[in-house]
Amino acid sequence: MKIHHLNRLPLLLAALGLSAQAAPLTFDFKDPKGVNNVQFSLDAPLESITGTGTGISGSVTFDPAQPAATKGKITLDTKSLTVGNPMMADHLRGGNWLDVANHPAITFEAVSLSNVRTQGNVVNAEVAGKLTIKGVTKDIKVPVSFTHLPDKLGARVNDPKVKGDLLVLRANFTINRADFGIQAGKNTDKVAETIQLSLSIAGAAPKA
């Protein structure tokens, strides 16, 4: 009888292993390497205004076996947004535009995923969520690609003893600044109403 139970042990361990692998992982998007970034671009008469933001944090719960259940919230520190021209950067952060003193964060909270397509370790989906800019929250849908990199955390932090997975999120989408009360209907001759955003971020889920 004892031997019979022992025979089942590998099966039990395998089942436990599978269930552990299938469990949702929580990825922390605080990036010590400073690689996570959002790039923005607005058309303007003389030249496009392009800038970057790197102060990204937040967490995403992702299950490779069930990507449609992905949830999470990403935050961008508005003080980290900058452009190459210092006067423009001051305007960008000032009260008339993003008002970073009173609105220190831009957030996106994922509510649901649709049109989920998985190809290898890449999941593409339409993510519906709530985008908050300058205190105004709007429901938007964003096409996002999730790339799951199992056991790559050690390579990323240059320490093979560190175990864990990485999740890379990429999204390109457009918003209208007027929707978020950013100079709505004003200065349209100087700066376009639409803002192109490109997000590339990686989160880490360490394993104990």
Add this chain to the structure above:
Amino acid sequence: MPFRLNLANGLRGAALALLIGGLGVWLATGAHLGFTQTSVVTMKRDEITGIDYPERRPRLVAGIEFPLGTAGAAILLALLSLAAERRNPAA
């Protein structure tokens, strides 16, 4: 007619130096047709994640307002030199 160092000639010389200097700085930093930038972005790629990320470094890229501004200042100095010459034609 020998060159005499006086206010009018000094102003003209300063105007010329401004004009050449402004144009020279603009050309030397890339003849950028947009606004002046004090930092530039170089795109890099993180090997592990494949993320393309911007690396911002401080660097002056003189914009179109640079030669235009210095040309405006040069015109102003040239006009002042004319005024100085009229006030003191013997100088």
